[in-house]
Amino acid sequence: MATRLVQINMKAHDDSALGGFWAEVLGWHVSSEEPGVTNLEPEGFVYPDPVAVCIDLVTSAEPKTVKNRVHVDLATTSAAHQAELVARLKDLGATLADIGQGDVPWTVMADPEGNEFCVLDSLYGETGPIASVVVDCTDPQAMARFWGQAMDWTVHKVTEHSAVLRSAKGVGPYLQFLRTPDVKTGWNRVHLDIRPYPGDDRVAEAARLRALGATAVDLGDSEVSWTVLADPEGNEFCLLAPS
Structure with missing residues (x-):
């Protein structure tokens, strides 16, 4: 048995408006699964396919109070393309963000609801518009061990500071x-x-x-068609139905 990363779930005060922003950013198709849920995927995409990690935006009344522990890195083809994309993102409603990053070659921004993301200066030809999905952690080596066994994605690099995985097919974004x-x-x-x-x-x-180290998350009496778990550092994730 194995799993694969198919999408990220992002809470939103207005899933339709935020979905429209991200669709413009990525050049992706927008669909509505049900009221309060907006799905984003590439045009002509046949789900699921590791060439893309899709985005589900789900309405939530809970306010955003801290920096997100999961964010996306956007890819570009060059420093010039990076500057062009940053300017376009500002026109769409994104803002520059300071999370203490200092002098770095990427640009940190926030979407119209304050969700942080980064704009890189490379990788677009290799990954598509999303270069990587990034998860904050305290022990990258432990995360590589867990997620490397939880999914059939390949562990590419593990250091004291980061761990990088990618689909076994060598396509789509990285997971860092x-x-x-x-x-x-x-x-x-x-x-x-x-x-x-x-x-x-x-x-x-x-x-x-x-058995690998995940823990069950109690949703009370909520009846859903997926299983909510948390990885060894407490990051929630959903195990969807096989497909």
Whole structure:
């Protein structure tokens, strides 16, 4: 059994408006799964496919109070393209953000609801518009061990400061676990959604993930078609139905 990263889930005060922003940024198609849920994926995309990690925006009344522990890095083709994209993002409603990054070659921004993201100066031809999905952590090596077994993605690089994974097919964005001093507080407003393959059993897969170090998250009496778990550092993620 194995899983793969298929999408990120992002909470939003206005899923439709925020979905419109990100669709413009990425050049992706917008669809509505149900009231309060907006889906984004590339035009002509056949879900699921590792060539892209899709975005689900879900309405939430909870306010954003701290820096997100999960964010996306946008790819560009050059420093000039990076500058052009940053200018276009400002026109769309994004703002520059200071999270203490100092002098770095990427540009840190926030979308209209304050969700942080970075604009890189490379990788577009390799990954598409999203270069990587980045998760803050305290122990990248431990995250590489867990997520390298939780999914069939390949672990590309592990250091004291970061761990990088990518689809076994060598396409699409990277998944990076980045060491930070920040302490996790409350639910993550952005989280990973993973999905087993057709024919696998979600209950058995959830048990396998718990054996690897995941923990169950209690949703009370809520009845949903997915299983909510947390990785060894407490980052929530959803195990969807096989597909």
